[in-house]
Amino acid sequence: MSGFEIAGVVLGSLPLVISALEHYSEGLSTLQRMVRYEAVFQQLHVIFESGWTTYMASCERLLMPLAISDADFKELLQSPTSDKWKDILLNQKLKARLGSTYMPYKVATKELHRKVEKLRKKLKLSETYLPPWVTAVDGQQIIDNAERSKFFKSKWIRIKGGIDSQGCTKLVDLIMRDIELISTMVKDAAELEAPRKRRQEQQNVSYWITIRDHARRIHNTFAACWSQPCRCQHSHRANLRLDVRKPEPDDSPTRVRFMFSLCFDQMTGSPATVPWDWRHVEIESYWYSQTSLKLPAPATTVRFSTSTPSLNATAPAHLNRTISQPTFSAPQITDLCDTLRVPSKRPTALGYLDDQAWQHHLYSHHHTQQIVSSLRIVSLYDVISSRTRGDISTKEKRALALKLALAVLQLHDTPWLPPTWDSKNIQFITNSPNNPTSLFEPSYVACSFSAASPGQCQQQRSSNGRILSKNPMIFALGVALIELSYGMPLLQRALPSELDDQGIPNANTEMLVAARLVKDIRNRELDNYAWATARCVECDMGYPFDYSLEDDGFRAKFVEGVVLPLKDDYEEVFAEV
Structure with missing residues (x-):
């Protein structure tokens, strides 16, 4: 049995021992020559009941923060022998919650169970923890007075010279000590869980900065490839997929892969004239040296990157652990457009783009379920505008909310x-022209590359009133979260007083509508989503010294106040099995 299965068994056995001690106390009170033991067992009964209360509280404290239903929570505590304690996902959550305390907790729980079993045998209780003179009938305990009298007058009692009250007392004391130890472990784990989680996430901020630098570097490489007039005479477009990433363990090398869907800008030609239609590729970047690659060593302190690393010179200074150059036999790509002309029927290495100190390895990614000739691009704005109001599911909302927050961070x-x-920058690639686009579909941000506009982001908008925001990018995230909550574009919720004299949105309209709607967001959403939205709209992260994500402290507060709450919501509905 796992440590948590044993915890359930112990939770179920303790009240049965309490009942047995009560039966002993009552039985001893009826026999004159045994009356001296009555007070002892009454005291043991009180002590054991107190211990059971403490143990029950530790189980509640362990289970309370987990995302489990009220019915499951009740069953775990009130029917501890049920199979719920064997649930693999529950055990994974509990193990993660205890952290490094898990193994000591498991050992202590097994030891507690062993001592409870020893007490059961010492008291001559059955496997179901009933004294010999008690039987269970339809959930009721029936006492056989004659059998009880016979028990206390038995040879067992005479041989022992009476009941081993001292042995029972000593064993109960040891059981209470184990219960207190387990309770302390759970309390410490509960108190340390939040700061430990926050500390780890803060340490992971350098991981997000690494991703940001890789994304910027790949953009510059695309721009270098396609900023000169291409032989195809078309503008190229790179769609970067937004993924929910998890920082890798400290002891493993960082491998950051980006998924791209490459095509031609829709404004520069028809499908009949372009040399290829859609190409789905993965790109993984490596710092290149003739002798080694250096990767991040395990972090030992909370530290954030404070400067923008050189993109074309050497590896960042914090990369200080050496590994071998990965094997990559594909050739260097000198003409990216020409390399993409031949479609790949299976995933394969296409080659690498050389960026002085960095190599960007390209792999084809074959989409077997999509007919590339029918793919089209729709924006998040288009999707929510076409949906019936309020038709965005909780799962869709939580999935996209986290992706958007991570997009801002990365x-x-x-x-x-x-x-x-804004929502027009967030795009979906779909082959369903008639069916509503699901927000579960991969979402993208895009840039167009041509000699005239090397690396121009799609759907640029005027800042207008957003310049008044402390951080326009984070305010934009708050607006997007409001739009997902209401299932419609923000400006469609504008009041006449928030428009100009002609009833048209002005520079202040967006700020006014967002400030009004965010006050009601708590009535529409659970706390994590509501607070994250409010913090974005008001740009209030509890850090008044700077409002730039380039600032270490502000970036850490953004992770803590926005990313982590949305991540908790996401994991609640997309729990890994």
């Missing part, structure tokens, strides 16, 4: 996501 200060982005 793509700020890059051409992929401008400071004044």
